[in-house]
Amino acid sequence: MAEEVRAHITGVVFQVIASVGDRVGAGDPIVILESMKMEIPVEAPRAGVVQTLRVSEGQTVQEGDVVALLD
């Protein structure tokens, strides 16, 4: 089942690190948010392949929003 990767903080997408099809390990950054004067990574909760990316750079995301799906 696909695993949802959620933002833990409200912020603006500063950089999208992973691409669709990338194999990532648990804890690898998928996107980097800019919030509270800091670059805050949104990390893969487990290892897997990036199936979908739901955000692009400059976009505002709310805490709890799904930024990507892992296979």
Added chain:
Amino acid sequence: MGMRDLVEDLARRRTRIAELGGPEAVARQREAGKLTVRERLARLFDAGSFVEVGAHATHHSDHPSMAGRQTPADGVVTGFGRADGRLACVIAYDFTVMAGSMGRTGEQKCARIREMALTKRVPLVWLIDSAGARIQEAAGGGWFAASGYLFREEVVLSGVVPLVAAMMGPGAAGTAYIPGLADFVPMVKGTSHMALGGPPLVKAVVGEDVDPEELGGSRVHTEISGVADLEVPDDEACLRVVKDYLSYFPSSNLEAPPHVPGDDPVDRREETLLDVVPESPRRAYDMHRVIERVVDGGRFLELKPAWAKNILVGLARLGGHSVGIVANQPLHLGGALDVNAADKAARFVTLCDAFGIPLVFLQDVPGFLVGSKVEREGIIRHGAKMLYAVAEATVPKLTVIVRKAYGAGYYVMCGRAYEPDLIVAWPTAEISVMGPEGAVNIIFRKQIAGASDPEAERRRLIEEFRRLIDPYVAAGHAHVDDVIDPRETRGVLIRGLELARGKRIERPWKKHGVMPV
């Protein structure tokens, strides 16, 4: 009977008591991966030091279901002994005797131990492995209406002697508020659970089907609820960490914390401290690296490491003296404070203050989280707890501004106005009511909007503002005591502690303040 016969009779009774709930129940205990209560006590206390109190106790219930039943020690082994040389009282539930349920006689034994701990000022350790109240004895108002004193007495003990509740099996209902009120709560992974209502009660009352692990296992309480402090792999590790925790504490609030001399030099300069903070002020790093390189032997007993990870709290030593460390963690939420981080810090500060353990604050805080979500969670109320605890604490307080020191985050992390005995900054420090971006957008809103190139104007103003947050501005006003080379951090903190050892702060008399819980 002559004395020799009487002594033989006593020995037979003791043998029966040592058999606990019988071979089958003991086998089930072992199959569950748990030590028996007496094996646990043998590991907690130094050899030969345990003195049992109430071994011959048994139930006195006239309930028909209890007729003919044996309840050795009435399901709870109590007494006192020396753990790593220091006295501690213990209340250890025995799951092999009626599931460690709390019977009337057993609870009388516990009351006796609480009295010993209180009047002799000795730490109290619970080893909890209990199904909760013994319903056979407690049902109906006859006894229940007078019960509950165990929690009230625990509250009286709180802050007088260290209170440790180790979860080494179930702890439901009656045994769940014991850890709720205790100072330190380790949980054994897989075998321990705690919940106000266990699964059968939950099913009966609210109709929810949930297993004990999902309801109140170690993951739930160390990662989600924040009720427990540490998840440990097994009973052995649990008992080791109980002793390790107690080693930082005095036996009571009337004593100074123990001094444990080590061989770590006061002026050890850690070169690698120059490489911890990234060049970009927006980049995260792991604050553990700073703590490990500064404290004695790199040893840090972190509490609640998996909950509210944006702040680190735990015990360490500096120059052999216990300290409580409160440090922002940029690796999580950029180190911003949210409701749980504030709760975690407030509780820890209160704990250290109660037992005279000096506090060391390591600041890298971009501020409190803002936005509608945290406002609805009551960030003002929760943030106020941390502010309250730090302001109220009269133990020595030392502050190191590692990097960001923004807004109320700077205050609650023991900024200059919160009575730090020494406050120093690394050259990377940024001290300001808010970050340059936020400040410029508010102060120069019209000027930016009116500029021919608003974005360029904004960037220019931000750069200009950035010069004002430099630590030499605060040091130039003598609002921080010094700007230090990161490699000097350990020596500076140890000397600051020496200065602060005689600290005395008088507060106006009051019954107690109004804690913003």
